[in-house]
Amino acid sequence: MTTPGRNTARRKPPTVLAYAPFRKLWTAMSVCSLGDWLNLLALTALAGNLTMDAGYQAQSLAIGGVFVAKMLPAIVLGPLAGAFADRFDRRLTMFFCDLLRFALVLSIPLVGSYQWVIIATFLVECVNLFWVPAKDATVPNLVPKERLEEANQLNLLVTYGTAPVAALLFAVLSVANDLLSRLVPFLAQRETYLALFINALAYLISAVIIFSLKEIPKAGSGVATSTPSVLRQIFEGWRFVGGNRLTRGLIIGMLGAFAAGGAVVGVAKIYVNALGGGDAAYGVVFGAVFVGMASGMFFGPRLMRELSRRRLFGLAIVVAGLVLAAIALIHNLVIVVLLTVLLGACAGIAWIIGYTMIGLEVDDGLRGRTFSFLQSLARVTLLLVVAVAPTVAGLFGEREIKMGQETVYRFDGSNLVLVIGGLLAAIVGIVALRQMDDRKGVPIVADLIAAVRGERFVPETAEQARGMFIAFEGGEGSGKTTQSRLLAIWLRDQGYDVVQTREPGSTKVGMRLRAILLDAVHQGLSARSEALLYAADRAEHVEKVIRPALYRGSMVISDRYVDSSLAYQGAGRALDPGDVTRINSWATGGLVPDLTVLIDTPPSVGLARLGGAADRIESEPLEFHERVRREFRALAAAEPERYVVIDGTLPQEEIARLIQDRVREVLPDPVPQESEDATGTIPAIRD
Numbered sequence: 001m002t003t004p005g006r007n008t009a010r011r012k013p014p015t016v017l018a019y020a021p022f023r024k025l026w027t028a029m030s031v032c033s034l035g036d037w038l039n040l041l042a043l044t045a046l047a048g049n050l051t052m053d054a055g056y057q058a059q060s061l062a063i064g065g066v067f068v069a070k071m072l073p074a075i076v077l078g079p080l081a082g083a084f085a086d087r088f089d090r091r092l093t094m095f096f097c098d099l100l101r102f103a104l105v106l107s108i109p110l111v112g113s114y115q116w117v118i119i120a121t122f123l124v125e126c127v128n129l130f131w132v133p134a135k136d137a138t139v140p141n142l143v144p145k146e147r148l149e150e151a152n153q154l155n156l157l158v159t160y161g162t163a164p165v166a167a168l169l170f171a172v173l174s175v176a177n178d179l180l181s182r183l184v185p186f187l188a189q190r191e192t193y194l195a196l197f198i199n200a201l202a203y204l205i206s207a208v209i210i211f212s213l214k215e216i217p218k219a220g221s222g223v224a225t226s227t228p229s230v231l232r233q234i235f236e237g238w239r240f241v242g243g244n245r246l247t248r249g250l251i252i253g254m255l256g257a258f259a260a261g262g263a264v265v266g267v268a269k270i271y272v273n274a275l276g277g278g279d280a281a282y283g284v285v286f287g288a289v290f291v292g293m294a295s296g297m298f299f300g301p302r303l304m305r306e307l308s309r310r311r312l313f314g315l316a317i318v319v320a321g322l323v324l325a326a327i328a329l330i331h332n333l334v335i336v337v338l339l340t341v342l343l344g345a346c347a348g349i350a351w352i353i354g355y356t357m358i359g360l361e362v363d364d365g366l367r368g369r370t371f372s373f374l375q376s377l378a379r380v381t382l383l384l385v386v387a388v389a390p391t392v393a394g395l396f397g398e399r400e401i402k403m404g405q406e407t408v409y410r411f412d413g414s415n416l417v418l419v420i421g422g423l424l425a426a427i428v429g430i431v432a433l434r435q436m437d438d439r440k441g442v443p444i445v446a447d448l449i450a451a452v453r454g455e456r457f458v459p460e461t462a463e464q465a466r467g468m469f470i471a472f473e474g475g476e477g478s479g480k481t482t483q484s485r486l487l488a489i490w491l492r493d494q495g496y497d498v499v500q501t502r503e504p505g506s507t508k509v510g511m512r513l514r515a516i517l518l519d520a521v522h523q524g525l526s527a528r529s530e531a532l533l534y535a536a537d538r539a540e541h542v543e544k545v546i547r548p549a550l551y552r553g554s555m556v557i558s559d560r561y562v563d564s565s566l567a568y569q570g571a572g573r574a575l576d577p578g579d580v581t582r583i584n585s586w587a588t589g590g591l592v593p594d595l596t597v598l599i600d601t602p603p604s605v606g607l608a609r610l611g612g613a614a615d616r617i618e619s620e621p622l623e624f625h626e627r628v629r630r631e632f633r634a635l636a637a638a639e640p641e642r643y644v645v646i647d648g649t650l651p652q653e654e655i656a657r658l659i660q661d662r663v664r665e666v667l668p669d670p671v672p673q674e675s676e677d678a679t680g681t682i683p684a685i686r687d
């Protein structure tokens with residue numbers, strides 16, 4: 001699989017919907033999402049209608065019962081459903097789920113009792129829990145990974161964008177129901193029935209589409225030879241989520257955003273009333289959240305293209321928290337609506353990045369469980385916050401703070417809940433940022449300002465460098481050395497001055513360090529010593545070889561750089577990636593390659609290519625090398641604009657051509673005069 005650069009991007013289909021299997025899945029999803037929203041509207045309305053004579057309180061409780069029935073299955077069944085998605089054929093899972101949903105929804109108007117509304121709602125939600133992780137886990141298999149963010153944007157668009165469409169459709173269907181009831185007496189006095197029939201039909205249409213989608217691979221195919229028990233799969237999924245720093249950061253951040261959203265949902269109605277707004281204003285505030293979310297998902301990552309995805313994710317949550325606190329304190333409905341759009345935009349950015357990164361980071365065999373784990377926790381969080389927030393607001397009651405002689409500032413329970421929600425989100429955002437930051441040592445404010453201007457922030461020390469720095473990364477035998485040599489030859493042919501170098505071992509001291517590091521007699525070297533020795537080699541390499549060459553205006557091609565330490569010592573040896581980043585940031589003075597070429601080769605293929613006795617690191621077990629590969633891919637996924645990922649199993653010539661295509665886009669003008677003069681004085685390994 002390749003991640004083509006901008007040159008090849010011209011040849012790519014203009015939209016991810018051009019991939020037929022994804023288009024089919026997306027159509028099924030759109031129809032289902034519309035059905036889901038219609039279902040929510042119709043069932044809450046039906047619950048209200050069926051209990052109309054029982055009084056206001058009972059009616060409210062009846063509607064609340066529908067929400068509880070919708071939330072409860074996720075808490076009980078979520079993880080099991082995820083394991084199902086990873087274990088069984090995803091196409092058949094989705095197909096049978098659709099048929100079940102069709103039958104259940106159809107049964108609601110036919111039975112026509114409140115008890116059955118609740119039971120059927122609960123059952124439909126149980127089925128949804130199997131459908132959604134199977135769908136989420138399938139998407140990354142149907143689109144190239146560089147289009148996954150776009151695919152997720154479209155998915156989230158239909159998930160939320162169908163809500164207003166469903167509301168409109170619901171209104172139209174209610175009127176149509178009324179008109180039709182003159183012809184079909186069964187529909188008389190049953191305003192929501194037509195909506196429920198259409199809802200059932202939506203699931204049936206989805207079933208037909210999914211059944212025809214033969215491209216969906218069988219879950220876990222080619223990964224495991226023996227299938228562990230369902231309980232074991234759940235346990236592994238949960239352990240993975242907790243044990244992987246990036247996924248943990250993503251999940252903490254997404255849950256923080258959900259908690260903040262829950263606080264808004266819980267008290268929005270009372271708050272808007274306190275601001276003097278009625279039901280319409282309440283609707284506008286809710287609409288503002290959706291408008292903001294949609295804009296954030298679409299425009300956020302595009303506008304902030306130059307900011308690392310991990311940083312953008314954490315920052316979006318911090319800003320959402322601060323905006324929420326501001327909403328709580330500013331008593332002006334217009335400003336509140338505008339800030340709510342901003343809040344929604346930040347939440348949209350965090351959600352789309354989180355979803356995309358989980359899709360890219362998590363292995364196919366665990367993806368279903370991770371998504372369902374996230375879904376379950378998100379629902380539990382939402383349920384808890386929605387339940388607790390109004391209670392806290394009620395207990396706090398209405399307060400007034402005297403500010404001077406005349407001015408009185410109202411501070412009610414709803415303000416308190418929103419402030420707490422905002423601070424909570426800000427703290428969670430900071431935690432996520434610290435867990436995941438991949439540009440430690442680079443000031444975040446400067447990074448952000450540069451990104452807003454559409455530039456990438458370059459730390460001061462590297463500013464005067466006029467050359468270009470290209471790093472090659474990948475596992476053992478992936479073809480880095482071959483390709484860095486081919487690229488150096490190609491660049492020299494174009495008239496560039498090229499320094500081809502490698503890590504470890506491109507300086508006098510480095511050669512000694514390489515011997516210590518790779519000699520198999522040093523088995524048992526501690527992981528920290530290993531990381532420090534690689535960093536020491538790198539410090540020497542940057543100071544003596546790379547920086548001087550860049551200052552001269554040369555093209556520097558390095559076979560391995562900091563990412564190797566993050567992958568081998570961070571993921572391979574399970575050292576804290578924050579620590580590995582810090583020591584390397586210090587060792588290199590924050591020097592980051594202009595472009596990193598990741599040659600992605602399965603370890604089993606790469607190791608088999610190597611001849612001779614295995615060195616200390618090559619002789620590590622296959623799982624070690626698999627972890628290394630995963631980390632390389634995650635690093636590339638987090639900063640797609642600075643990486644090109646090439647399938648290392650392609651023929652050498654094709655790989656070389658793909659690399660040239662990408663490098664051509666970033667090349668400066670060839671051969672500055674001074675670098676010609678300096679050629680031949682470089683103490684590096686050269687071709």
Ligand SMILES: Nc1ncnc2c1ncn2[C@@H]1O[C@H](COP(=O)(O)OP(=O)(O)OP(=O)(O)O)[C@@H](O)[C@H]1O
Nearest residue numbers: 475476477478479480481482483609648650651652
């Ligand atoms: N695309 C390819 N297809 C098949 N064989 C390849 C390919 N690229 C390189 N090789 C062969 O694989 C072996 C390892 O290649 P190379 O030394 O370039 O990999 P490397 O990633 O630099 O290895 P190491 O990590 O050990 O430094 C060499 O024999 C090389 O000829």
Ligand SMILES: Cc1cn([C@H]2C[C@H](O)[C@@H](COP(=O)(O)O)O2)c(=O)[nH]c1=O
Nearest residue numbers: 503504534560561564565568569617618
């Ligand atoms: C830079 C760097 C390297 N390693 C490992 C990776 C390889 O096993 C060797 C280098 O050998 P190669 O033939 O040059 O690829 O060292 C590492 O573990 N950490 C690093 O930072």
